[in-house]
Structures are given as structure tokens and as C-alpha cells.
Amino acid sequence: MTLSIITLKNSVFTEITKQKKTLALWGTILAPLFVVFVNFVIFFSHPELLAKQDTNPWLKIAGNAINIYTILMLPLLITLVAFIVNNVEHKANGWKHLFALPVSRTTVYTSKVIITVAMVFLSLIIFDVFIILSGKLLSVLNPEINFGNFAMNNEIIITSIKVFLASLLIITIQFLISINSKNFLVSIGIGVAGTIGTSMLLSWQHSDLIPYALPMLASQGLYKMDLSFFKGVIFYSLIGSIVVFTAGLFLIRNKNIN
Amino acid sequence: MENYIETNHLDFSFGKLKVLNDLSINVSAGSIYGFLGPNGAGKSTTIRAILGLYKTNGNHIRVFGESINTNRLSILNRIGALVESPTLYDHLSGYDNLEITRKLRNLSKNRTSEVLKIVNLQQDAKRPAKQYSMGMKQRLGLALTLLSEPELLILDEPTNGLDPHGIIEIRELLLRLKKERGTTIFISSHILSEIERIASHVGIINKGSLLFQGTLLELREIGVSTVYIETSELEKGLKLLQKNNFPLAKLNKSNMIEMDIENKEEINKITRLLVKNDVPIFGISNSKKDLEQLFLDITKEN
Secondary structure (H helix, E strand, C coil): CCHHHHHHHHHHHHHHHCCCCHHHHHHHHHHHHHHHHHHHHHHHCCCHHHCCCCHHHHHHHHHHHHHHHHHHHHHHHHHHHHHHHHHHHHCCCHHHHHHHCCHHHHHHHHHHHHHHHHHHHHHHHHHHHHHHHHHHHHHHHHCCCCCCCCCCCCHHHHHHHHHHHHHHHHHHHHHHHHHHHCHHHHHHHHHHHHHHHHHHHHCCCCCHHHHHHHHHHHHHHHHCCCCCCCCCCHHHHHHHHHHHHHHHHHHHHHCCCC | CCCCECCCCCEEECCCCEEEEECCCECCCCCCEEEECCCCCCCHHHHHCCCCCCCCCCEEEEEEEECCCCHHHHHHHHEEECCCCCCCCCCCEHHHHHHHHHHHHHCCHHHHHHHHHHHHHHHHHHCCCHHHCCHHHHHHHHHHHHHCCCEEEECCCCCCCCCCCCHHHHHHHHHHHHHHHHHHEEEEEHHHHHCCCCCCCCHHEEEEEEEEEEEEHHHHHHEEEEEEEECCCCCHHHHHHHHHCCCEEEEEECEEEEEECCCCCCCHHHHHHHHCCCCCCCEEEEEEECCHHHHHHHHHHH
């Protein structure tokens, strides 16, 4: 059997050790913090944007931050994390060492994908926590904003889980690129081009075909208070990520390792 | 004796470029096998193929008697390998670097401090690897291979870039492993003098083909050496020899007959021939080409 649970667990732990003190871990904390902070500054300095009666201020606070996060920051963070998780081996000439250990290539590959996915998930949890805290802080600092009895914690959390599922396709794509190319410009370049290109194409009628647009599209239910998971974008992301994951696995299992 | 590594008519190509050609090497259990060849001869390719890093077809490679293509993981479990420069995560401490491999191999926790002791890095274990000198990095790389107490060590140019002191340290460590644990060691190098000091067996490769394989003694035996003969009958002796299988015999500047021979048996033939024909021999000596010269000759001819 090529994938034993114990070796997979050990392998994932070693990946965590390798990420100590790397930019990837900081990125997962700082990326959501940055977006939420800027978002907070906007609404703190312009409380009138939120001051309308009868509208839920959370919708604007969370919606605005989620928009920016899903359109720009999240795809860029995924690009960075996928690059660093693989570059740690490219830089250390680690592949030849790892693949000469009695651990299957499937295990190594899977644990690296797991750690990448986990960091993206972690960044979304941090994002949720920061968003909720920033809203609470606004309500204390600006009593004139009508928070009333409005609360959206559940909606924010459910939306970010949908965003997470919708980002799996980008994760596997960026991972596939980064594991096969040592070149910083290739993996980061494609990620940045994909992200910026997508942000320009959002109004295109077929934008739901672009993998980099899926997290933003999955987050739109927030406005409609539509929290169901059974959406085309999420299916597309899930099935697409399984296909790309399998393709990457096939490539790495059959590759000559230098 | 059991063969730990066996390649059987191994060919390997990158696209159309053939890098290994009908390579058959045998590394017997308990030996220190020096795998020699100039840079680009195919040493690293061979090692990568043996470890399954390069994909080969069929069962041309057997380690511990099993095919690498069918039993890769169980084979790798018994091997410690250092392929070219050691894999070190620069931002992590020497200790953490070892821990990563220890966890992946599922070994007991005390192994990390044990190997640190073997390679004498306990003092520096907590420092990040990027602060290590070349020699320390190489020793840490070696420690990685020793974690699992392997039966077979495969080391690709482990002394590359080390100063003489570092080279001696590694050499002594390897000899100690062989002596104390009976570890079989397969070590590649492009420097013969380095291998000469530790190896029991030698394989010489050039342009992807094996040119010699045998014990170090056998290598010395095959070496061409030069015989010098002192005699009062120079002309007669010379003609006699030239007519009898030594066409290249010649007179040298110090008035001796000089000729190259392939093996020691020929010295016997020469003396018999001369004595039988009443050529007096006042002195006979033979100078061996040193191994370095031999190695250069073998790899140049090809």
C-alpha cells in the first residue's frame, strides 16, 4: 500500500516543521489581517456608509472585506503558499532526498497538498475571526452605527467555508505548477496573472469558468442570504481539484528526480 | 558472497542521449565499493537509477536481491543515501533537519542525538544550518543517512568541496562504520586517491560504460608497468626481445633495455628468454605506474 495513515501523518508533521519561520505561515496570518484592517479603516473613517437605518451593517463590513479577499488576496495567498511549500524542496534539493526515503511519492505529494490546503483554511478562519472582531470594535467606537440586533456570525462562517471549497481548484492548479517548476517567475507569474486577469473579467458572462473567479462567485450568496452549498461553482471546484490533483500525482510518480 | 547491489546490463537514456550503456556492477555485502569516473561519466545517474529516482524498465537493478521496481520502499528502508550535495533546510536547525528525516522514517526519538554524536555536531545542533561550514553541512548530510542504521550506504561524492581535514574526517567515519557495524558502502568519486584509501573494491566508469571492476589489488595487477634491464649485451638482448613478442622494447637514455609489460608473468618470460640465449642480466627492475596514472589511462582510452 502506497499511502499508509501513519506515514502520512508523520509526513504532514514534517511539512509543518519545514514551514516554521517561512513567509507562508506569516502570509496566512497577515493577508487576512491586512484586508480586514483596511476594511476597518474605511468604515471607521466613513461611518455614514453604515449608518442607514434598517440595513444590516454587517452585510457591508463583511461583504466588502470578503469581496476584496476572494477577488485578490486569497488567490495571491494561495499562489504564495503553494510556491513556498514546494520551493522549500527546490531550494534545499530536497526531492531527491525525500524520494530516496522509504516513503511513497504519493505520501509526500499528498502531505504537501494537505499542508497547503490547511494553510488556506487557516487563513479563512483567521479572516472570520478578524472580521467579527473588527465589527465589534466598530460598534464600540461608533455607537451611531446601527448594529441593533443584527448579527451575521453564522453567515460569515458558512460563506467562508464555501469560499474555501471553491478555492480548492486554484490550490491544486498552483500546486501542480509549483511542484513542477523551480522558477519563481513561472508559479508566481501564473498566479498573479490569473488573479488580475480574472478581476478584469468578472463581468464576463462566462467568468464562472475561470478557476480564479470561483472563491468570489461562491461568496456572493452572502448578499442574497443564500447559504446552500449545492452550487455549480463549488461542484466545479471540487471535481476540478480532484482531476488536477490526480494529474499532478501521476506526473510526480513517473518523473525522473534530479 | 551475496550481492547488495547488482545492475544487470543496465541502459539509461535521457531522450535520445544515452547516458548508461550496458552497465553491470556488483557490490558484494560487506565491501566498500569505490565507484570511480571523471565528471559526467554517469556516476550520479547510476546512483539515481539504483535508488529509483530515475525510472528504469524491467528488472535490471537489484538491491538486496530484489528489483528496485517492485520492492522500492522495502529496499529504501535498508539504505541510507546521500546524493550529491546534502538536502538541508537552511532556515532550520541541524536538529530539526534530522528530525524531519527521523519522523519520515518512523525511528525512535533518541536516534537524532545518537547520529549527532557520531558526526560530532552536538554542539551546533541548535544553530540554523545556514550558519554551518561546508564540512559541517556534509557531516550533517551524512548524519541524515545514518539515522536508520542502514545496512547499505550509498554516497555520491561525499567529500566534494571539503578541505583536507574534512576529507579525512569523513574517511575515518566511513572506515569506522564498516569496522564496527559491517556497513556496506557504495561511494562514488572522481578522485582516485580518495577511494584508494578506503575501498576494497573498485568500479571504473567512463561515458556510461564500465571499464573495470574488481578488487583494489586486481586493479593494481592489471596496471601496465615498465621493466628495465641492465646487461652488457644490449644490442643482442634488444633484438631478441623485439623478435619475441616485445616489439616495443627499446634502449633508453641510461643504457638499459626498457619495455612495458601487462603483468608480472611477463617478467618471468623475459628473464628466461634472455638467460636461455646467454644474455647476461646484471639487473632487472620494474616501475609501476601509480594508480592515478592508471585511472587516467583507463578513462582516457575509452
